[in-house]
Amino acid sequence: MKASIGLETPRPLSEPCSVECPLDCRISSWTSWSSCSRTCGLTGMMKRSRRVLRAARGFGRPCPSQLQQSKPCTPMPCYHLQLGDWSSCQLNGGDCGEGGSVRELTCLSHNGSGDDPVKKVEQSLCEEVPWREVMGALGEEGRQPELKKSCIVSCPGNTFSL
Structure with a gap:
Protein backbone atom coordinates (compact mmCIF):
# COMPACT_ATOMS: atom_id res chain seq x y z
CA MET A 1 0.00 0.00 0.00
CA LYS A 2 2.83 2.40 0.68
CA ALA A 3 4.15 1.82 -2.80
CA SER A 4 0.72 2.63 -4.22
CA ILE A 5 0.64 6.00 -2.59
CA GLY A 6 4.24 6.80 -3.63
CA LEU A 7 6.09 6.21 -0.39
CA GLU A 8 9.31 4.24 -0.28
CA THR A 9 9.81 1.24 1.89
CA PRO A 10 11.91 2.27 4.90
CA ARG A 11 15.51 1.02 4.91
CA PRO A 12 17.13 -0.48 7.93
CA LEU A 13 19.29 1.92 9.96
CA SER A 14 22.25 -0.49 10.08
CA GLU A 15 23.83 -2.78 7.56
CA PRO A 16 25.96 -5.86 8.16
CA CYS A 17 29.66 -5.28 7.47
CA SER A 18 32.92 -7.11 7.96
CA VAL A 19 35.60 -5.58 10.22
CA GLU A 20 39.00 -7.23 10.20
CA CYS A 21 40.13 -8.18 13.68
CA PRO A 22 43.43 -6.57 14.66
CA LEU A 23 46.32 -9.02 14.58
CA ASP A 24 49.69 -8.10 16.09
CA CYS A 25 52.95 -8.78 14.28
CA ARG A 26 54.86 -11.82 15.50
CA ILE A 27 58.63 -12.07 15.11
CA SER A 28 61.14 -14.79 15.95
CA SER A 29 63.71 -14.49 18.71
CA TRP A 30 67.11 -13.14 17.80
CA THR A 31 69.54 -15.73 16.44
CA SER A 32 72.83 -16.18 18.28
CA TRP A 33 75.59 -13.75 17.38
CA SER A 34 77.65 -14.94 14.40
CA SER A 35 81.34 -15.54 14.73
CA CYS A 36 83.53 -12.54 14.01
CA SER A 37 84.04 -11.64 10.34
CA ARG A 38 87.80 -11.29 11.00
CA THR A 39 90.14 -13.50 13.01
CA CYS A 40 92.05 -10.47 14.31
CA GLY A 41 92.22 -6.71 14.20
CA LEU A 42 89.83 -3.86 14.93
CA THR A 43 87.36 -4.08 12.03
CA GLY A 44 85.60 -7.41 12.60
CA MET A 45 81.82 -7.48 13.00
CA MET A 46 79.32 -9.97 14.44
CA LYS A 47 75.70 -10.18 13.25
CA ARG A 48 72.38 -11.59 14.37
CA SER A 49 68.89 -11.52 12.91
CA ARG A 50 65.24 -12.30 13.46
CA ARG A 51 62.38 -12.78 11.02
CA VAL A 52 58.70 -11.94 10.71
CA LEU A 53 56.56 -14.95 11.59
CA ARG A 54 53.24 -13.18 11.00
CA ALA A 55 52.67 -9.70 9.56
CA ALA A 56 50.34 -7.29 11.37
CA ARG A 57 46.71 -6.99 10.18
CA GLY A 58 44.11 -4.34 10.75
CA PHE A 59 45.08 -2.10 13.61
CA GLY A 60 47.42 -4.68 15.14
CA ARG A 61 50.86 -3.77 16.42
CA PRO A 62 53.20 -3.36 13.41
CA CYS A 63 56.45 -5.29 12.94
CA PRO A 64 59.67 -3.57 14.01
CA SER A 65 61.82 -2.30 11.19
CA GLN A 66 65.03 -3.68 12.72
CA LEU A 67 65.38 -7.35 11.81
CA GLN A 68 69.20 -7.41 11.79
CA GLN A 69 71.82 -6.15 14.23
CA SER A 70 75.58 -5.94 14.06
CA LYS A 71 78.24 -5.05 16.59
CA PRO A 72 82.04 -4.85 16.57
CA CYS A 73 84.02 -7.85 17.76
CA THR A 74 86.39 -7.72 20.69
CA PRO A 75 89.65 -6.38 19.24
CA MET A 76 92.28 -9.10 18.86
CA PRO A 77 95.90 -8.48 17.85
Whole structure:
Protein backbone atom coordinates (compact mmCIF):
# COMPACT_ATOMS: atom_id res chain seq x y z
CA MET A 1 0.00 0.00 0.00
CA LYS A 2 2.83 2.40 0.68
CA ALA A 3 4.15 1.82 -2.80
CA SER A 4 0.72 2.63 -4.22
CA ILE A 5 0.64 6.00 -2.59
CA GLY A 6 4.24 6.80 -3.63
CA LEU A 7 6.09 6.21 -0.39
CA GLU A 8 9.31 4.24 -0.28
CA THR A 9 9.81 1.24 1.89
CA PRO A 10 11.91 2.27 4.90
CA ARG A 11 15.51 1.02 4.91
CA PRO A 12 17.13 -0.48 7.93
CA LEU A 13 19.29 1.92 9.96
CA SER A 14 22.25 -0.49 10.08
CA GLU A 15 23.83 -2.78 7.56
CA PRO A 16 25.96 -5.86 8.16
CA CYS A 17 29.66 -5.28 7.47
CA SER A 18 32.92 -7.11 7.96
CA VAL A 19 35.60 -5.58 10.22
CA GLU A 20 39.00 -7.23 10.20
CA CYS A 21 40.13 -8.18 13.68
CA PRO A 22 43.43 -6.57 14.66
CA LEU A 23 46.32 -9.02 14.58
CA ASP A 24 49.69 -8.10 16.09
CA CYS A 25 52.95 -8.78 14.28
CA ARG A 26 54.86 -11.82 15.50
CA ILE A 27 58.63 -12.07 15.11
CA SER A 28 61.14 -14.79 15.95
CA SER A 29 63.71 -14.49 18.71
CA TRP A 30 67.11 -13.14 17.80
CA THR A 31 69.54 -15.73 16.44
CA SER A 32 72.83 -16.18 18.28
CA TRP A 33 75.59 -13.75 17.38
CA SER A 34 77.65 -14.94 14.40
CA SER A 35 81.34 -15.54 14.73
CA CYS A 36 83.53 -12.54 14.01
CA SER A 37 84.04 -11.64 10.34
CA ARG A 38 87.80 -11.29 11.00
CA THR A 39 90.14 -13.50 13.01
CA CYS A 40 92.05 -10.47 14.31
CA GLY A 41 92.22 -6.71 14.20
CA LEU A 42 89.83 -3.86 14.93
CA THR A 43 87.36 -4.08 12.03
CA GLY A 44 85.60 -7.41 12.60
CA MET A 45 81.82 -7.48 13.00
CA MET A 46 79.32 -9.97 14.44
CA LYS A 47 75.70 -10.18 13.25
CA ARG A 48 72.38 -11.59 14.37
CA SER A 49 68.89 -11.52 12.91
CA ARG A 50 65.24 -12.30 13.46
CA ARG A 51 62.38 -12.78 11.02
CA VAL A 52 58.70 -11.94 10.71
CA LEU A 53 56.56 -14.95 11.59
CA ARG A 54 53.24 -13.18 11.00
CA ALA A 55 52.67 -9.70 9.56
CA ALA A 56 50.34 -7.29 11.37
CA ARG A 57 46.71 -6.99 10.18
CA GLY A 58 44.11 -4.34 10.75
CA PHE A 59 45.08 -2.10 13.61
CA GLY A 60 47.42 -4.68 15.14
CA ARG A 61 50.86 -3.77 16.42
CA PRO A 62 53.20 -3.36 13.41
CA CYS A 63 56.45 -5.29 12.94
CA PRO A 64 59.67 -3.57 14.01
CA SER A 65 61.82 -2.30 11.19
CA GLN A 66 65.03 -3.68 12.72
CA LEU A 67 65.38 -7.35 11.81
CA GLN A 68 69.20 -7.41 11.79
CA GLN A 69 71.82 -6.15 14.23
CA SER A 70 75.58 -5.94 14.06
CA LYS A 71 78.24 -5.05 16.59
CA PRO A 72 82.04 -4.85 16.57
CA CYS A 73 84.02 -7.85 17.76
CA THR A 74 86.39 -7.72 20.69
CA PRO A 75 89.65 -6.38 19.24
CA MET A 76 92.28 -9.10 18.86
CA PRO A 77 95.90 -8.48 17.85
CA CYS A 78 97.04 -9.88 14.51
CA TYR A 79 100.21 -11.97 14.51
CA HIS A 80 102.32 -12.94 11.57
CA LEU A 81 105.76 -14.36 10.98
CA GLN A 82 108.36 -12.51 8.97
CA LEU A 83 111.29 -14.37 7.51
CA GLY A 84 114.49 -12.32 7.46
CA ASP A 85 117.26 -12.23 4.83
CA TRP A 86 120.21 -14.64 4.95
CA SER A 87 123.25 -13.32 6.81
CA SER A 88 126.61 -13.23 5.11
CA CYS A 89 128.61 -16.47 5.38
CA GLN A 90 130.06 -16.77 8.90
CA LEU A 91 133.27 -18.81 9.12
CA ASN A 92 134.39 -20.90 12.05
CA GLY A 93 137.81 -19.26 12.18
CA GLY A 94 139.99 -18.26 9.23
CA ASP A 95 139.28 -16.13 6.21
CA CYS A 96 137.96 -18.75 3.82
CA GLY A 97 136.43 -22.20 3.72
CA GLU A 98 133.18 -23.67 4.95
CA GLY A 99 130.81 -21.75 7.22
CA GLY A 100 127.18 -21.09 7.86
CA SER A 101 124.54 -18.51 7.07
CA VAL A 102 121.45 -17.83 9.21
CA ARG A 103 118.22 -15.92 9.02
CA GLU A 104 115.63 -15.03 11.64
CA LEU A 105 111.95 -15.82 11.86
CA THR A 106 110.35 -12.93 13.74
CA CYS A 107 106.90 -12.81 15.33
CA LEU A 108 105.18 -9.48 14.66
CA SER A 109 101.94 -7.98 15.98
CA HIS A 110 99.62 -5.29 14.56
CA ASN A 111 95.97 -4.31 14.89
CA GLY A 112 94.97 -5.05 11.29
CA SER A 113 94.05 -1.46 10.42
CA GLY A 114 97.16 -0.66 8.41
CA ASP A 115 97.71 2.45 10.57
CA ASP A 116 99.18 0.62 13.54
CA PRO A 117 102.96 0.19 13.64
CA VAL A 118 104.10 -3.42 13.48
CA LYS A 119 105.77 -4.51 16.70
CA LYS A 120 108.15 -7.38 17.38
CA VAL A 121 106.65 -9.61 20.08
CA GLU A 122 107.42 -12.86 21.90
CA GLN A 123 107.87 -15.76 19.47
CA SER A 124 105.41 -17.98 21.38
CA LEU A 125 102.53 -15.68 20.32
CA CYS A 126 103.02 -16.85 16.72
CA GLU A 127 102.86 -20.58 17.48
CA GLU A 128 99.40 -20.86 15.86
CA VAL A 129 100.37 -19.01 12.65
CA PRO A 130 100.48 -21.56 9.78
CA TRP A 131 103.83 -21.86 7.98
CA ARG A 132 102.11 -21.48 4.61
CA GLU A 133 101.31 -17.86 5.51
CA VAL A 134 105.01 -17.19 5.89
CA MET A 135 106.39 -19.32 3.10
CA GLY A 136 103.76 -18.99 0.35
CA ALA A 137 105.63 -16.15 -1.34
CA LEU A 138 108.84 -18.20 -1.34
CA GLY A 139 107.39 -21.28 -3.01
CA GLU A 140 107.97 -23.48 0.05
CA GLU A 141 104.32 -23.64 1.13
CA GLY A 142 103.51 -25.84 4.05
CA ARG A 143 107.05 -26.49 5.26
CA GLN A 144 108.81 -25.00 8.24
CA PRO A 145 111.36 -22.48 6.94
CA GLU A 146 115.05 -23.28 6.91
CA LEU A 147 116.92 -20.93 9.28
CA LYS A 148 120.51 -22.23 8.85
CA LYS A 149 122.42 -23.36 5.80
CA SER A 150 125.99 -24.19 4.87
CA CYS A 151 128.01 -21.80 2.76
CA ILE A 152 131.57 -21.53 1.40
CA VAL A 153 133.89 -18.54 1.15
CA SER A 154 136.47 -19.14 -1.58
CA CYS A 155 140.10 -18.88 -0.58
CA PRO A 156 142.23 -16.39 -2.55
CA GLY A 157 144.08 -18.05 -5.41
CA ASN A 158 141.58 -20.90 -5.80
CA THR A 159 140.21 -20.84 -9.28
CA PHE A 160 137.78 -23.26 -10.72
CA SER A 161 137.37 -23.88 -14.41
CA LEU A 162 134.44 -25.60 -15.99
